[in-house]
Amino acid sequence: MNGNTIKLLSISGSLRELSSNSAILHAAAAVSPANVEFDFYDGLNDLPHFNPDIDGVVVAASVVDLRKRIKDADGVIVCTPEYAHGVPGVLKNALDWIVSSGEFMYKPTAVISASPSGGGGEKAHASLLLTLKMLTAHIVEGGTLLVPFVTTKLKEGVVTDPETLNSLKSLVDALIAAVHSPSEGNPI
Numbered sequence: 437m438n439g440n441t442i443k444l445l446s447i448s449g450s451l452r453e454l455s456s457n458s459a460i461l462h463a464a465a466a467v468s469p470a471n472v473e474f475d476f477y478d479g480l481n482d483l484p485h486f487n488p489d490i491d492g493v494v495v496a497a498s499v500v501d502l503r504k505r506i507k508d509a510d511g512v513i514v515c516t517p518e519y520a521h522g523v524p525g526v527l528k529n530a531l532d533w534i535v536s537s538g539e540f541m542y543k544p545t546a547v548i549s550a551s552p553s554g555g556g557g558e559k560a561h562a563s564l565l566l567t568l569k570m571l572t573a574h575i576v577e578g579g580t581l582l583v584p585f586v587t588t589k590l591k592e593g594v595v596t597d598p599e600t601l602n603s604l605k606s607l608v609d610a611l612i613a614a615v616h617s618p619s620e621g622n623p624i
């Protein structure tokens with residue numbers, strides 16, 4: 437935290453230009469208080485495939501950048517689609533790069549999944565939580581959200597559904613509260 441400013445890093449699990457998950461993260465930023473600064477990470481496509489053999493003294497600049505941006509953030513919001521009942525490979529790849537370096541340790545983190553189907557990407561959501569907990573991220577209370585039928589909640593690429601916007605506001609508030617009272621435990 438720098439003064440009163442809270443820095444949140446957002447990571448979308450979709451590479452699509454017109455991604456609904458990325459739109460949700462932009463909506464989260466739009467409903468956030470003025471003192472919250474969003475850093476929209478868009479480097480998933482630049483990361484090399486994770487390989488412990490190349491995770492040495494010298495690592496790819498894209499990996500250094502990802503690690504620094506997580507480290508510098510007061511909190512992180514991940515919003516992901518579900519592919520084949522799992523987390524998109526590009527997102528899992530990014531998280532694998534953080535296992536050895538530990539930037540997610542105790543980091544206040546919120547997890548959203550969104551899907552055009554009624555489940556809201558619940559399998560990817562559950563899998564992502566498992567991975568983030570392994571990384572000892574602090575999944576904050578009130579910091580998880582499933583967005584089912586996501587295509588009905590956007591108009592021209594922008595989230596307009598009032599219920600979703602309210603849920604996003606609550607999720608950001610929960611994340612901010614956790615940033616203000618850091619915990620070393622993992623409440624859920």
Ligand SMILES: Cc1cc2nc3c(=O)[nH]c(=O)nc-3n(C[C@H](O)[C@H](O)[C@H](O)COP(=O)(O)O)c2cc1C
Binds near residue numbers: 451452522556
């Ligand atoms: C290859 C592929 C596999 C998918 N598998 C699932 C799935 O298992 N569960 C699900 O809810 N949606 C699935 N979907 C639909 C995605 O949730 C949908 O494309 C979503 O909008 C992608 O998010 P985005 O708009 O942020 O890119 C799949 C889509 C693709 C292209």
